[in-house]
Amino acid sequence: MLKKIEAIIREDKMNDVKDALKELGIVGMNIFEIRGHGRQGGITLAGRSGTYQVDMLPKIQVNIVLSDRNLEETIDAILKAAYTGETGDGLIFVSPVDEVIRIRTRERGYDAVMYPGDIDERKGRGAEKS
Numbered sequence: 001m002l003k004k005i006e007a008i009i010r011e012d013k014m015n016d017v018k019d020a021l022k023e024l025g026i027v028g029m030n031i032f033e034i035r036g037h038g039r040q041g042g043i044t045l046a047g048r049s050g051t052y053q054v055d056m057l058p059k060i061q062v063n064i065v066l067s068d069r070n071l072e073e074t075i076d077a078i079l080k081a082a083y084t085g086e087t088g089d090g091l092i093f094v095s096p097v098d099e100v101i102r103i104r105t106r107e108r109g110y111d112a113v114m115y116p117g118d119i120d121e122r123k124g125r126g127a128e129k130s
């Protein structure tokens with residue numbers, strides 16, 4: 001089973017999260033620069049002409065499609081690296097992915113999200129199918 005993690009994190013936690021994923025052997029990913037709000041609905045800032053409300057705060061969304069056997073370790077790594085304990089640390093969404101196809105080789109599914117030196121290769125699971 002392939003899964004997708006969409007982790008919404010603080011901008012200033014991006015490098016820590018990237019390093020943690022690299023250390024774990026998570027290779028394939030992409031990021032979006034997004035804006036949004038959670039349950040606080042934004043923040044109030046003090047400006048020259050009084051206070052004003054910023055309702056859509058910038059965050060980074062890290063997208064990772066991966067085999068579900070690597071899911072919990074990856075979530076753990078993100079939880080540790082993205083945590084400050086203050087409101088605004090973000091959210092992690094997980095969803096199923098029906099199919100992945102690498103255009104060049106037409107590899108599908110699990111084979112299409114394997115990379116040299118990644119978490120699976122390190123664990124010696126390159127040949128088996130998920």
Ligand SMILES: Nc1ncnc2c1ncn2[C@@H]1O[C@H](COP(=O)(O)OP(=O)(O)OP(=O)(O)O)[C@@H](O)[C@H]1O
Pocket residue numbers: 008034035036037038039040057059086087088089090091
């Ligand atoms: N239901 C949602 N769907 C999609 N994106 C969301 C949703 N809720 C929040 N987000 C995104 O996640 C971010 C929320 O992060 P935030 O850490 O503030 O969550 P929270 O639920 O308010 O928790 P906390 O109380 O820790 O702040 C938002 O900035 C927004 O980008």
Ligand SMILES: [Mg+2]
Pocket residue numbers: 037038039040041087088089
């Ligand atoms: Mg919040």
